[in-house]
Amino acid sequence: MLEFRKGDLYIENVKLSDVAKEYGTSTYVYSKQQIVNNFENYKKAMTLRDGLICFACKTNSSGAILKILADIGAGADTTSGGEIYRCLKAGFNPSKIVYAGVGKTVEEIEYALKNKIFMFNVESFEELDAIDKIAANLKIKANIAFRVNPYVNPDTHSYIVTGKKGTKFGISYEDAVKAYLTAKRKKNINIVGIHFHIGSQILEIESFVVAAKKIKKIVDEVEKNGIRISYIDCGGGLGIKYEKGEKVPSPKCLISEIFSVFDKDKKFIFEPGRSIIGNAGHLLAKVLYRKMSGGKNFFITDAGMNDLIRPTLYNAYHEIIPVKKINANVKKVRSDVVGPVCESGDFVGRNRILPIVKQGEYLLITCAGAYGAAMSSEYNSRPLLAEVLIDDKQTKLIRKRANYKDLILNEVL
Numbered sequence: 001m002l003e004f005r006k007g008d009l010y011i012e013n014v015k016l017s018d019v020a021k022e023y024g025t026s027t028y029v030y031s032k033q034q035i036v037n038n039f040e041n042y043k044k045a046m047t048l049r050d051g052l053i054c055f056a057c058k059t060n061s062s063g064a065i066l067k068i069l070a071d072i073g074a075g076a077d078t079t080s081g082g083e084i085y086r087c088l089k090a091g092f093n094p095s096k097i098v099y100a101g102v103g104k105t106v107e108e109i110e111y112a113l114k115n116k117i118f119m120f121n122v123e124s125f126e127e128l129d130a131i132d133k134i135a136a137n138l139k140i141k142a143n144i145a146f147r148v149n150p151y152v153n154p155d156t157h158s159y160i161v162t163g164k165k166g167t168k169f170g171i172s173y174e175d176a177v178k179a180y181l182t183a184k185r186k187k188n189i190n191i192v193g194i195h196f197h198i199g200s201q202i203l204e205i206e207s208f209v210v211a212a213k214k215i216k217k218i219v220d221e222v223e224k225n226g227i228r229i230s231y232i233d234c235g236g237g238l239g240i241k242y243e244k245g246e247k248v249p250s251p252k253c254l255i256s257e258i259f260s261v262f263d264k265d266k267k268f269i270f271e272p273g274r275s276i277i278g279n280a281g282h283l284l285a286k287v288l289y290r291k292m293s294g295g296k297n298f299f300i301t302d303a304g305m306n307d308l309i310r311p312t313l314y315n316a317y318h319e320i321i322p323v324k325k326i327n328a329n330v331k332k333v334r335s336d337v338v339g340p341v342c343e344s345g346d347f348v349g350r351n352r353i354l355p356i357v358k359q360g361e362y363l364l365i366t367c368a369g370a371y372g373a374a375m376s377s378e379y380n381s382r383p384l385l386a387e388v389l390i391d392d393k394q395t396k397l398i399r400k401r402a403n404y405k406d407l408i409l410n411e412v413l
């Protein structure tokens with residue numbers, strides 16, 4: 001979806017320099033076609049079995065993007081009452097919404113139950129008690145799965161490993177069977193499945209398979225006790241290609257490997273986030289200033305760590321490309337691409353060999369659709385940036401740039 005034509009970078013059939021001129025920078029730009037293609041890849045891989053593909057909406061919760069996914073049949077994986085609210089607004093069928101998270105509040109549980117979501121992915125015994133009690137008050141039954149920590153350690157950044165022994169997520173592996181036996185005795189709990197989610201940006205299938213096999217053992221044990229587990233919710237976590245040369249397994253490969261672990265009668269849920277929206281969104285920024293310091297070139301852009309925190313938080317790599325193709329004979333220099341925020345950690349890319357683009361030119365920070373806008377903040381009192389959706393030749397503003405007044409909107413004194 002991203003290509004140079006006659007020296008200009010395009011997303012679908014829209015020239016990015018035109019987007020920059022019309023909407024200003026910094027701006028998140030998304031390709032609708034890429035989102036649809038990514039989802040279709042999952043859907044095709046699922047055809048052999050029954051189940052749901054629930055978009056992990058913490059990766060990007062823009063209403064217009066949620067709506068695209070709801071319209072093509074996706075479910076939603078949520079982590080808070082706020083996300084459930086956004087998903088309902090965007091048109092997701094509540095019977096396709098699942099809800100995980102280690103710290104669900106009474107208000108959130110009540111909200112989810114009243115809106116009849118499909119299931120809670122329960123992460124502790126105390127949460128189970130809370131859900132049972134709240135459901136009893138509402139005179140309904142709550143569908144649940146336990147999120148079980150399978151104790152695997154996929155090769156990814158430590159902040160995004162979740163299925164390893166010692167993380168805060170899920171019921172410990174040893175307690176999993178006990179959790180199901182406890183849930184069976186609860187009057188307002190209806191057991192429908194089991195859930196595991198081992199981490200994010202995982203580029204090898206092996207960890208998923210190891211986790212699935214461990215989960216299968218729990219399923220067998222639980223079913224021996226007369227408790228039926230209909231849904232296997234395998235979480236998300238499949239990585240995307242951020243850097244040239246990275247090898248990325250396909251959803252088809254992941255899903256067929258997991259299918260082979262479980263019995264044919266099981267239904268499946270997958271919760272992809274990054275692999276749906278990551279490569280469909282990019283951050284468009286302008287070079288404000290350039291300078292040499294300490295033997296290095298600095299490009300200072302209008303996109304900062306408040307707009308995209310992944311490089312700062314995870315030392316994440318995003319390829320950065322000039323929006324106008326640079327002549328091959330223009331000199332390239334080792335550069336840091338940094339933002340205007342007052343922190344040394346405010347960078348979008350370090351030690352990149354980049355051509356000396358001019359002041360006022362635009363750069364595209366690629367593959368920033370996941371955990372980009374969703375993690376943005378107003379730090380340094382920088383109003384939240386604009387978001388634009390491209391659909392073939394059309395460009396639509398999906399979130400307008402905030403202004404100074406928005407910064408103080410909720411201040412009451």
Ligand SMILES: *Cc1c(COP(=O)(O)O)cnc(C)c1O
Pocket residue numbers: 056058059077100197199200201235236237238271272273274275370
């Ligand atoms: C974050 C998360 C996901 C999505 O992970 P990706 O790596 O973005 O696919 C899915 N399920 C749960 C429970 C999560 O917390």
